Amino acid sequence: xxxxxxxxxxxxxxxxxxxxxxxxxxxxxxxxxxxxxxxxxxxxxxxxxxxxxxxxxxxxxxxxxxxxxxxxxxxxxxxxxxxxxxxxxxxxxxxxxxxxxxxxxxxxxxxxxxxxxxxxxxxxxxxxxxxxxxxxxxxxxxxxxxxxxxxxxxxxxxxxxxxxxxxxxxxxxxxxxxxxxxxxxxxxxxxxxxxxxxxxxxxxxxxxxxxxxxxxxxxxxxxxxxxxxxxxxxxxxxxxxxxxxxxxxxxxxxxxxxxxxxxxxxxxxxxxxxxxxxxxxxxxxxxxxxxxxxxxxxxxxxxxxxxxxxxxxxxxxxxxxxxxxxxxxxxxxxxxxxxxxxxxxxxxxxxxxxxxxxxxxxxxxxxxxxxxxxxxxxxxxxxxxxxxxxx
Amino acid sequence: xxxxxxxxxxxxxxxxxxxxxxxxxxxxxxxxxxxxxxxxxxxxxxxxxxxxxxxxxxxxxxxxxxxxxxxxxxxxxxxxxxxxxxxxxxxxxxxxxxxxxxxxxxxxxxxxxxxxxxxxxxxxxxxxxxxxxxxxxxxxxxxxxxxxxxxxxxxxxxxxxxxxxxxxxxxxxxxxxxxxxxxxxxxxxxxxxxxxxxxxxxxxxxxxxxxxxxxxxxxxxxxxxxxxxxxxxxxxxxxxxxxxxxxxxxxxxxxxxxxxxxxxxxxxxxxxxxxxxxxxxxxxxxxxxxxxxxxxxxxxx
Numbered sequence: 001x002x003x004x005x006x007x008x009x010x011x012x013x014x015x016x017x018x019x020x021x022x023x024x025x026x027x028x029x030x031x032x033x034x035x036x037x038x039x040x041x042x043x044x045x046x047x048x049x050x051x052x053x054x055x056x057x058x059x060x061x062x063x064x065x066x067x068x069x070x071x072x073x074x075x076x077x078x079x080x081x082x083x084x085x086x087x088x089x090x091x092x093x094x095x096x097x098x099x100x101x102x103x104x105x106x107x108x109x110x111x112x113x114x115x116x117x118x119x120x121x122x123x124x125x126x127x128x129x130x131x132x133x134x135x136x137x138x139x140x141x142x143x144x145x146x147x148x149x150x151x152x153x154x155x156x157x158x159x160x161x162x163x164x165x166x167x168x169x170x171x172x173x174x175x176x177x178x179x180x181x182x183x184x185x186x187x188x189x190x191x192x193x194x195x196x197x198x199x200x201x202x203x204x205x206x207x208x209x210x211x212x213x214x215x216x217x218x219x220x221x222x223x224x225x226x227x228x229x230x231x232x233x234x235x236x237x238x239x240x241x242x243x244x245x246x247x248x249x250x251x252x253x254x255x256x257x258x259x260x261x262x263x264x265x266x267x268x269x270x271x272x273x274x275x276x277x278x279x280x281x282x283x284x285x286x287x288x289x290x291x292x293x294x295x296x297x298x299x300x301x302x303x304x305x306x307x308x309x310x311x312x313x314x315x316x317x318x319x320x321x322x323x324x325x326x327x328x329x330x331x332x333x334x335x336x337x338x339x340x341x342x343x344x345x346x347x348x349x350x351x352x353x354x355x356x357x358x359x360x361x362x363x364x365x366x367x368x369x370x371x372x373x374x375x376x377x378x379x380x381x382x383x384x385x386x387x388x389x390x391x
Numbered sequence: 392x393x394x395x396x397x398x399x400x401x402x403x404x405x406x407x408x409x410x411x412x413x414x415x416x417x418x419x420x421x422x423x424x425x426x427x428x429x430x431x432x433x434x435x436x437x438x439x440x441x442x443x444x445x446x447x448x449x450x451x452x453x454x455x456x457x458x459x460x461x462x463x464x465x466x467x468x469x470x471x472x473x474x475x476x477x478x479x480x481x482x483x484x485x486x487x488x489x490x491x492x493x494x495x496x497x498x499x500x501x502x503x504x505x506x507x508x509x510x511x512x513x514x515x516x517x518x519x520x521x522x523x524x525x526x527x528x529x530x531x532x533x534x535x536x537x538x539x540x541x542x543x544x545x546x547x548x549x550x551x552x553x554x555x556x557x558x559x560x561x562x563x564x565x566x567x568x569x570x571x572x573x574x575x576x577x578x579x580x581x582x583x584x585x586x587x588x589x590x591x592x593x594x595x596x597x598x599x600x601x602x603x604x605x606x607x608x609x610x611x612x613x614x615x616x617x618x619x620x621x622x623x624x625x626x627x628x629x630x631x632x633x634x635x636x637x638x639x640x641x642x643x644x645x646x647x648x649x650x651x652x653x654x655x656x657x658x659x660x661x662x663x664x665x666x667x668x669x670x671x672x673x674x675x676x677x678x679x680x681x682x683x684x685x686x687x688x689x690x691x692x
Contacts, residue, residue, distance in 0.1 A: 001397070001398065001401060001450070001452045001453060001616070001620050002394075002395055002452070002613065002616040002617045002620055003392065003393065003394040003395075003620075004393060004617050004620075005392060005393070006392070006393065007392040010392070010393070072392075075392075075393050270688060270689065270691065273688070273689060274689050278689050287685060290685045290688045290689070291681060291684075291685050293688050294629070294632075294681065294684040294685050294687070294688050295632075295681075297629065297684075297688065297691065298614060298629040298630070298632065298633045298684070299610070299633070301614055301617075301629070302610035302611060302613060302614040302633060303610065305610070305613035305614060305617060306606075306609065306610055306613060308393050308395075309395050309613065311393075312393055312394065312395050326605070326606040326609055326610070329602075329603070329606050330606050330607070330610050375599075378598070378599045378602050378603070379595075379598075381602035381605065381606070382592070382595075382598040382599070382601070382602050385578060385601070385602055385605055386578060386581065386582060386590075386592040386593070386598055386601060386602070387582060387590075387592070387593075388592065388593055388598050389593060
């Protein structure tokens with residue numbers, strides 16, 4: 001029987017983030033959206049967040065288990081993701097921390113590497129720092145196996161060359177987990193993950209993208225030109241598999257973020273509807289709007305349960321590829337539907353920026369694309385459910 | 392705390408329902424459909440398993456799982472063998488006489504009527520057998536019934552709401568089980584059937600349809616599971632509406648996956664589609680649950 005209650009610990013996390021989101025994330029996100037630029041690295045939001053002491057480096061479910069208690073990190077992660085995204089997803093993605101780079105670190109890093117990349121850079125709360133995850137390239141998005149970044153041995157070091165695209169917090173990151181191939185002839189088996197550090201000669205950002213939404217979040221292009229990387233910066237051995245396993249951990253959270261944005265638009269529309277036509281017999285047009293709102297609501301609620309189920313399986317230590325992909329297929333579409341109908345409820349005001357819901361629509365569209373497009377999720381599922389052949 | 396585990400009692404009931412569906416229902420579903428009834432010996436075995444009045448023994452959420460498994464074997468079975476609350480119609484307002492043009496029951500001697508203001512049990516009925524086969528649920532029997540008197544009041548408005556919760560969860564669970572069965576049948580078929588040199592499941596257009604069906608069924612199923620556990624009328628109305636929409640779409644898409652074969656009685660899918668269509672009309676159908684959901688939107692948290 002499904003238990004969807006949040007215990008005191010989860011309620012605390014949610015309430016804490018709710019207060020933080022309302023006070024800081026929402027204004028910061030709107031500010032960035034108006035200016036058209038990502039939040040600057042010295043934005044007050046980042047210092048405030050550091051003082052909260054909430055960490056995202058617990059997606060493997062190990063980070064916060066009470067002594068002898070069941071793991072709960074992934075469930076905490078989806079609750080936190082939805083709540084933060086409700087207030088502003090762009091600002092949320094800009095928050096300091098290891099970001100998506102945290103997951104391959106958790107999976108592959110040695111204790112020394114964890115100390116160096118997951119602990120040390122984030123120890124001083126007054127100095128915000130970021131990690132990043134660099135897999136996608138200009139010519140290889142969904143077809144991850146086709147990445148063309150190379151790494152070749154040179155003594156004990158590696159020489160990394162290549163170009164990356166769509167890297168969240170890429171230009172401001174202290175380090176980035178960079179996937180490259182050590183031998184293109186080996187295909188996926190030749191992939192390795194390298195930690196490239198800011199300041200390494202030959203490494204840098206090429207551009208910061210202008211996007212439809214998520215403006216507060218920096219999306220960068222990166223380049224490595226003959227970057228010398230010491231052996232101590234190589235993460236484990238599992239390049240491609242690690243990149244994929246990362247997705248099983250992050251997809252439930254990413255899907256939960258979409259739910260959060262959809263809920264934001266939905267609640268705004270409900271409030272507007274209450275004000276406009278609550279407490280009296282309704283015109284046909286109003287009934288139609290309410291019906292569409294109701295439909296969007298049940299799909300959002302169902303999407304949330306898909307996210308929670310996928311996260312719960314992580315906490316159990318069970319494979320969750322199917323559940324994670326289902327959540328990632330369903331939630332972005334459900335959230336987009338909620339944003340779309342929310343605009344209809346607000347009427348022409350829904351198209352104006354201060355109506356908020358048009359921003360939700362622009363922000364949420366990317367969720368059917370990043371972290372594996374909806375189409376890629378369907379291929380992942382088809383492999384599991386239909387023996388669909390690997391490409 | 393967020394938890395999707397099944398408990399032991401749940402697994403036990405689920406397993407016996409599943410076995411009964413696979414061994415007793417599925418192999419004979421065409422015969423039962425043709426005769427318009429389930430034979431007495433099958434009813435006896437069903438009663439022996441304790442599945443008859445499953446709601447009396449357990450919670451609504453767990454009963455829903457049993458109904459879902461049974462409906463996977465024959466969508467008419469839970470309705471014919473032991474529906475919660477017996478033979479019921481749901482009406483917008485209670486004004487007799489009125490006619491029920493199709494009731495999935497061969498010879499009802501009494502009929503419970505759920506109206507917004509309460510529940511009555513009518514026994515002053517004119518029952519006429521239907522000459523031609525109905526769209527679906529034929530194994531449950533079918534009659535046209537005229538209710539001449541509302542009968543004795545057996546519940547107030549609160550009871551009516553409570554009945555509606557049980558009935559909607561029941562119907563939704565049956566639709567979900569039937570649709571899941573259709574989807575899994577289509578998946579198996581699509582992996583075996585080849586066209587253009589490979590299994591049709593390995594053509595992306597069809598593969599995406601099949602995995603979308605699995606995703607949508609899980610989404611609707613989770614919403615139903617949570618609503619059934621909450622027993623909350625608005626949550627149940629939402630879940631019933633989503634399951635009804637999803638199950639009908641999945642059944643049709645599953646049939647489509649089999650191409651012309653899906654249209655034939657050789658495969659169970661066309662029957663799943665018809666049965667789901669009939670289940671979707673019970674107890675006011677999705678239109679009534681959608682309306683209740685609409686009424687709740689402005690109050691929703």
